[in-house]
Amino acid sequence: PAxxxxxxxxxxxxxxVARHGIIQLAGDDNSxxxxxxxxxxxxxxxxxxxxxxxxxxxxxxxxxxxxxxxxVVYFHYGLKSLNKPSLKWLQTAYKEFDRKYVSKVFVxxxxxxxxxxxxxxxxxxxxxxxxxxxxxxxxxxxxxxWNIFKPLISHKFGKKVxxxxxxxxxxxxxxxxxxxxxxxxxRHDENLRRKQKGKLPPVVKVPPPRPxxxxxxxxxxxxxxxDKNKGELIPPVMKETVSYLKRKGLQVEGLFRRSASIQTIxxxxxxxxxxxxxxxxxxxxxxxPAVILKTFLRELPQPLLTFECYDxxxxxxxxxxxxxxxxxxxxxxxxxxxxYIVLKYLICFLHMVSQESIYNRMTASSLACVFxxxxxxxxxxxxxxxxxxxxxxxxxLLIDFYTNIFNSRTVPGE
Numbered sequence: 001p002a003x004x005x006x007x008x009x010x011x012x013x014x015x016x017v018a019r020h021g022i023i024q025l026a027g028d029d030n031s032x033x034x035x036x037x038x039x040x041x042x043x044x045x046x047x048x049x050x051x052x053x054x055x056x057x058x059x060x061x062x063x064x065x066x067x068x069x070x071x072v073v074y075f076h077y078g079l080k081s082l083n084k085p086s087l088k089w090l091q092t093a094y095k096e097f098d099r100k101y102v103s104k105v106f107v108x109x110x111x112x113x114x115x116x117x118x119x120x121x122x123x124x125x126x127x128x129x130x131x132x133x134x135x136x137x138x139x140x141x142x143x144x145x146w147n148i149f150k151p152l153i154s155h156k157f158g159k160k161v162x163x164x165x166x167x168x169x170x171x172x173x174x175x176x177x178x179x180x181x182x183x184x185x186x187r188h189d190e191n192l193r194r195k196q197k198g199k200l201p202p203v204v205k206v207p208p209p210r211p212x213x214x215x216x217x218x219x220x221x222x223x224x225x226x227d228k229n230k231g232e233l234i235p236p237v238m239k240e241t242v243s244y245l246k247r248k249g250l251q252v253e254g255l256f257r258r259s260a261s262i263q264t265i266x267x268x269x270x271x272x273x274x275x276x277x278x279x280x281x282x283x284x285x286x287x288x289p290a291v292i293l294k295t296f297l298r299e300l301p302q303p304l305l306t307f308e309c310y311d312x313x314x315x316x317x318x319x320x321x322x323x324x325x326x327x328x329x330x331x332x333x334x335x336x337x338x339x340y341i342v343l344k345y346l347i348c349f350l351h352m353v354s355q356e357s358i359y360n361r362m363t364a365s366s367l368a369c370v371f372x373x374x375x376x377x378x379x380x381x382x383x384x385x386x387x388x389x390x391x392x393x394x395x396x397l398l399i400d401f402y403t404n405i406f407n408s409r410t411v412p413g414e
Contacts, residue, residue: 008386014057018385020044022054023061026073027178027373027382031259032294033069033131034373035174036061041078041184051085064388068370069259071132073170073179076139077188130160131259134173137188138163166193178382215275219299222338233341237272237296241280241289242349249286250352251359256294256370258287268292297346297374304343305376306335313376316397317390328397329405343375343398344406351402368396 012018022042026035038058043049062070162173167189170176212220214228217237225235249255264283269292271278280289297304305313312331319327335343350371354364372392377383383391398405 017057029071037073039075043083068257073134077137217272241293250356260291307379364399368392
């Protein structure tokens with residue numbers, strides 16, 4: 001059955017495929033990389049789905065992320081003879097991609113695991129920034145075939161593939177609650193665990209969360225940080241990362257596109273939360289302060305653009321092009337004073353970054369792809385793929401027309 005997405009417009013170029021919910025955006029992993037899920041159980045019978053269109057839709061989705069680091073979760077359960085692509089189709093797809101990309105292409109000769117994912121990730125454009133591919137509930141046949149054909153693919157790409165036999169293993173790598181896992185997959189996982197252990201594992205009691213430290217920077221509200229920092233409007237972690245990147249990162253190619261060591265990011269977060277000083281020169285990696293800035297925004301209890309603005313921002317694509325900047329200004333004017341000041345500070349910096357795009361390759365559009373979902377998300381669940389266009393467009397307009405949008409509101413203490 002089709003997965004209902006209230007944000008999906010019937011005019012979407014791939015509405016016939018997108019409506020099934022096979023491919024979805026599912027928040028971020030523990031390194032702040034965008035997560036894309038592919039659920040085989042949502043594939044309808046082959047006669048109801050054009051697999052060529054599915055492959056095109058997968059590419060269409062990945063094209064919005066391949067310039068940045070990203071992660072893919074592949075839920076294998078539910079791929080059956082009824083809905084899997086034919087071997088003849090896979091052979092045709094292989095030949096077409098081989099001609100188009102003029103490079104060696106790795107396709108598992110199995111109609112079970114030659115899900116359209118592996119075809120796409122084998123091309124340099126798609127696999128370069130793919131940092132992890134999690135295959136959930138793989139069959140033994142898949143594992144055997146992978147070992148047989150492993151010599152045909154690069155060792156580097158092979159290290160990106162991780163097999164997970166149960167859903168609980170995902171918690172170690174991803175923000176599990178954001179994944180929107182199909183109920184069929186959840187039931188299958190429960191059945192597997194019953195068979196393996198005879199019964200479900202006991203419920204583990206989770207201790208109540210500890211109150212935040214007085215020096216806490218991550219995971220607390222802007223108001224909390226302000227109250228604990230003598231009324232300072234710009235959070236210290238934000239001020240320090242932006243100042244550092246202004247001095248040393250404006251001309252770095254791919255700024256904000258790359259991830260960093262998970263452990264290093266956790267260590268830096270811990271230092272900030274404990275109120276200790278951080279010297280980014282000690283880490284010899286310009287991408288660390290960039291990731292820290294994105295992480296700070298993403299871990300705010302409420303997005304910087306606020307939940308109240310979410311639906312208004314989604315409507316930006318329905319506004320006539322010549323009036324969109326004015327509409328952006330109207331939405332921004334409605335923000336709480338503190339949010340407005342912090343947003344203005346951030347967008348001013350991102351505008352500076354975009355002005356150096358001849359060196360750093362980060363245009364307003366590129367920055368919007370990175371920051372869009374870090375500035376706004378729905379109050380329940382995660383933003384869907386169909387929300388991607390309006391959210392990124394809104395962010396791009398903020399960056400491109402920074403001076404125009406932020407010139408008419410003066411606030412005390414700014």
